[in-house]
Amino acid sequence: MSPRKAAALRHTEDGRSLREHLIDTAADLISAHGTAELTVRAIARAAGVADGVLYNHFADKEELLADALAEHVRRAEAGLGELPEPGSATVEANLRAQLAYGLALHKEILPAFVGLLARPVVLARFGERAGGGETWRDRLAGYLRAEKELGRLGGDVDAAAAMLVGVCHETVLSGLLPHGPAVTTSPEVEAVVRTVLKGIAAR
Numbered sequence: 001m002s003p004r005k006a007a008a009l010r011h012t013e014d015g016r017s018l019r020e021h022l023i024d025t026a027a028d029l030i031s032a033h034g035t036a037e038l039t040v041r042a043i044a045r046a047a048g049v050a051d052g053v054l055y056n057h058f059a060d061k062e063e064l065l066a067d068a069l070a071e072h073v074r075r076a077e078a079g080l081g082e083l084p085e086p087g088s089a090t091v092e093a094n095l096r097a098q099l100a101y102g103l104a105l106h107k108e109i110l111p112a113f114v115g116l117l118a119r120p121v122v123l124a125r126f127g128e129r130a131g132g133g134e135t136w137r138d139r140l141a142g143y144l145r146a147e148k149e150l151g152r153l154g155g156d157v158d159a160a161a162a163m164l165v166g167v168c169h170e171t172v173l174s175g176l177l178p179h180g181p182a183v184t185t186s187p188e189v190e191a192v193v194r195t196v197l198k199g200i201a202a203r
Helices: 004-007 018-033 040-047 051-056 059-080 091-114 118-130 134-147 157-173 189-200
Strands: none
Touching: 004 059, 018 040, 018 059, 040 051, 040 059, 051 118, 059 091, 059 118, 091 134, 091 157, 134 157
8 A cells, every 4th residue: 555545545445444554553563573663654664654644643653652552462461361260260270370371461561661661651641541441460469359258368469469460570571671680481380379379488
């Protein structure tokens, strides 16, 4: 599709609006190449439009990038399937599923956020779009509280949620930040879950 033709269209051939097409294209680029070097020109070229067309559909480049980041996160979550329900299977099996989900999600989305650390406006705009939305951390904490209400867990379940989320952050960020901790392999999911459930106090 030539830039001139694409600029004249309100919708693409598959029925998406041109705005949706631009967001999808930018999300594709984030998935393939990250966000650090992502430019308006690169998005426009991949979408088959002239650079200026983007500003007909977005207030500025930050709005486009924030929308594309939100779409990238949505796709990552959609590809991971459903999380276990409280009261189903065993708590240990469910926590293994929760942690495996969290690790996979963070491996997919954290690189995009790290690449935008120098663009705080984009991250702020993303936060506005996600405001009030439930994150995996929220769902994990809600799951743990529900299991406690069912009598299948005790203790400080919010602290347990923080530990599990922290494992995901450390595992992924250590490979992205030059001076991060030297975590060279993914944690053994079963070992982490076992430690959270049993604690580390001497018996």
